[in-house]
Amino acid sequence: MSKVWNFYAGPAKLPQEALKRAQAEMLDWEGTGMSVAEISHRSKPYDALHHEAMSLVSDLLGLDEDHHVLFLQGGASLQFAMVPMSFIPAGGSADYIMTGSWSEKALKEARIVASAREAGTSEADGFTRIPRQDELDLDPAAAYVHLTSNNTIRGTQWRDFPETGDVPLVADMSSDFLWRPFDANRFSLIYAGAQKNVGPAGVTVVIVRKSWLEKANSNLPTLLKYSTHVNKDSLYNTPPCFAIYLVRNVLAWIQASGGLTAMEERANGKAGRLYGVIESHPDFYRCPVAPDSRSVMNVVFRLPSEELEAKFVAEAAAGGMVGLKGHRSVGGCRASIYNAMEPEGVEALAGFMEEFARKNG
Numbered sequence: 001m002s003k004v005w006n007f008y009a010g011p012a013k014l015p016q017e018a019l020k021r022a023q024a025e026m027l028d029w030e031g032t033g034m035s036v037a038e039i040s041h042r043s044k045p046y047d048a049l050h051h052e053a054m055s056l057v058s059d060l061l062g063l064d065e066d067h068h069v070l071f072l073q074g075g076a077s078l079q080f081a082m083v084p085m086s087f088i089p090a091g092g093s094a095d096y097i098m099t100g101s102w103s104e105k106a107l108k109e110a111r112i113v114a115s116a117r118e119a120g121t122s123e124a125d126g127f128t129r130i131p132r133q134d135e136l137d138l139d140p141a142a143a144y145v146h147l148t149s150n151n152t153i154r155g156t157q158w159r160d161f162p163e164t165g166d167v168p169l170v171a172d173m174s175s176d177f178l179w180r181p182f183d184a185n186r187f188s189l190i191y192a193g194a195q196k197n198v199g200p201a202g203v204t205v206v207i208v209r210k211s212w213l214e215k216a217n218s219n220l221p222t223l224l225k226y227s228t229h230v231n232k233d234s235l236y237n238t239p240p241c242f243a244i245y246l247v248r249n250v251l252a253w254i255q256a257s258g259g260l261t262a263m264e265e266r267a268n269g270k271a272g273r274l275y276g277v278i279e280s281h282p283d284f285y286r287c288p289v290a291p292d293s294r295s296v297m298n299v300v301f302r303l304p305s306e307e308l309e310a311k312f313v314a315e316a317a318a319g320g321m322v323g324l325k326g327h328r329s330v331g332g333c334r335a336s337i338y339n340a341m342e343p344e345g346v347e348a349l350a351g352f353m354e355e356f357a358r359k360n361g
């Protein structure tokens, strides 16, 4: 098997350690003589794994007693609907900060079930930056403020989260969950589809402030109520056991690697390397994102022409570097360098970029 560096935006690269552990345990998990994918979710070994995964999220982030970790299904896309259904009261409204497609989808879902307003946007600048605090028009009576912490498609990322006063803060962290230490207890709800930074597709990690649930709409189908999942520790119905198992492996790897501080240092180093190559070839590569808004997870860049971009993606793939095509809605190139991407992979890409610029510039 030849070495492949996987730069796909999601589902995305997983840490080798997490996959090797799964491989070693595939046929006989913890002496049960069965795979973790074959065992009852009510069994003792599964229960222990499930709670270990929850505790790892909690420990890595230093969550307080009021914050509960959930493992749900339906992707981040179902959270776009569950959040407004639960938390916008009749006659109320929520504020959404717009930073591209995912925030647009979140707002669209909210407007199906309730009233929601745009409280800030960088659309006039083509979503190439994160709105500044002084540009936000926050409603003090809003049910919550929603933001997307990392914009997977546009390659922008929030560094400092906005002040929202007494209004609860909600974030879609699908593409940068657990990349660095941050004050998660400030948030009333965080959700993240696992398949970008913490695991495979099939499970969504949600962190919810329990005391906020007292205000939630209770007139909802059972599975769409956060309280159902909080009360049953995400075991009300069959959870995505195997996906949760792999998330546990990834979380254990993060912890063994030095936790979120180590992830942050590694991420800044990797992103710095790629942005450095882009900036040192200003006549060839161009990053459309404002420097203070650049994502350390998704590095988005353009070449002088679409032909050269296609050639770049094809030649990179031939050299074992896959998934570098930008999202179809914006074009260009994108290197997704989540936690699992080794610095060696970024080094290989940086070397290829320099060489490609030299040959084609």
Ligand SMILES: *Cc1c(COP(=O)(O)O)cnc(C)c1O
Binding pocket: 010, 074, 075, 076, 077, 078, 102, 148, 150, 151, 152, 172, 173, 174, 175, 193, 196
């Ligand atoms: C990928 C992504 C989503 C969509 O996630 P699904 O799990 O496919 O629903 C939502 N938000 C962000 C920021 C994403 O990167």
